[in-house]
Amino acid sequence: MIGLFRLVESPVNQTDILQALIAKNLVSDPNGARGRLLKEAARLFRDKGYERTTVRDLAAAVGIQSGSLFHHFRTKEEILKAVMVETIRLNTALMQAAADAAHSARQKLRALVRAELESINGQTGEAMAVLVFEWRSLSDTSQAEVLELREIYEGLWINVLKSLQDEGALAADPFVVRRMLTGALSWTVTWYKPERGGLTLDGLTDEVMAMMALKND
Amino acid sequence: MIGLFRLVESPVNQTDILQALIAKNLVSDPNGARGRLLKEAARLFRDKGYERTTVRDLAAAVGIQSGSLFHHFRTKEEILKAVMVETIRLNTALMQAAADAAHSARQKLRALVRAELESINGQTGEAMAVLVFEWRSLSDTSQAEVLELREIYEGLWINVLKSLQDEGALAADPFVVRRMLTGALSWTVTWYKPERGGLTLDGLTDEVMAMMALKND
DNA sequence: GTCTATAGATGGATAGAC
């Protein structure tokens, strides 16, 4: 009964969450001109790197000339920043919903791991990789701005890890564990190819949880 | 007695290992012109990224003009490749020695974790970060070449992890675990500041080992 | 809102003197 109630209370449907953010103008509609450009930009930045991607590449990817880009964005860096900001906003909402839908601290951790793996290796994968590998290409002022959003996101993890620590299930420091997980999960983007091997996203999540020393399992 | 014998048999002294590699012309003498340039290049590539680092930056770092650089290296990319190749060669030797000096599979794993953390956060830290974050800037042919060296290095890890699996101490897949560790340990370069916090390198190693679910502890 | 055209700056790499 509680499960049903919670479903009504907080929808975990990813499409619903995306639509709600679009309605509030927090992320761009993927079908709009701006949204399509950001999607292509994320792909190019991940594949070639921000510096090696030219404004001509970006323009060509959406079928316009390079000069026309600057009607939508004032600088190339503004595009990078928009990719990062919208990605964090969307994923914070997705992770929040995933954690809310789980009931125990242990299940919440699994939900967060599962959701982050999905973000990294699924539809927002390009943008998540950009967030990790192109961070230095962002100007100092933009970095500070994006960092503020990132801290909300990280807070979700720390809360859950602290609960586990309070339960006596986690031996290591929550902040250290989160940072280890950030590295381990981000790195999957360089090797995890679901189509090739037999390892599913749930299987990968199992491996991560199996690797972690949660007591009283 | 065995401990003493092994010390004589395989020296784990880092300076000795470096000197041996220099003698075989496998890595450059850090005091020579080439070695000093590679050291500065690693620092610049890590701080600004390969693309944002100009040949003028590189030349200025060692006190020469940009044109003079091309007497030592034919292209800028050749410098990046040299940084990576020499780093892997040195660290493979260091890790091999660290693993050899330990006696149980569990102790060997700890020694590898400790040694890689030291590589990432110590003297070769800049170069190790370059290996992770500037991989895409290497041409396809160079990538293939460096990858061959990297596989020897990775083999050290897989051997130890497979031993642990055979002992029944490791629940997760050795290849997956190594990849998780690669990400987690590499990522420490973005947050671990030994001078600031109270966490020593040994303390950090303990946290990593505590996080991993090795059975029969 | 997209186009063409181009300004203005900076990059990697070369040539030849010393």
Added chain:
DNA sequence: GTCTATCCATCTATAGAC
């Protein structure tokens, strides 16, 4: 082996027509 000088390609961003 390092210097000065410079070529030439390429990049971001702007200007103004449509």
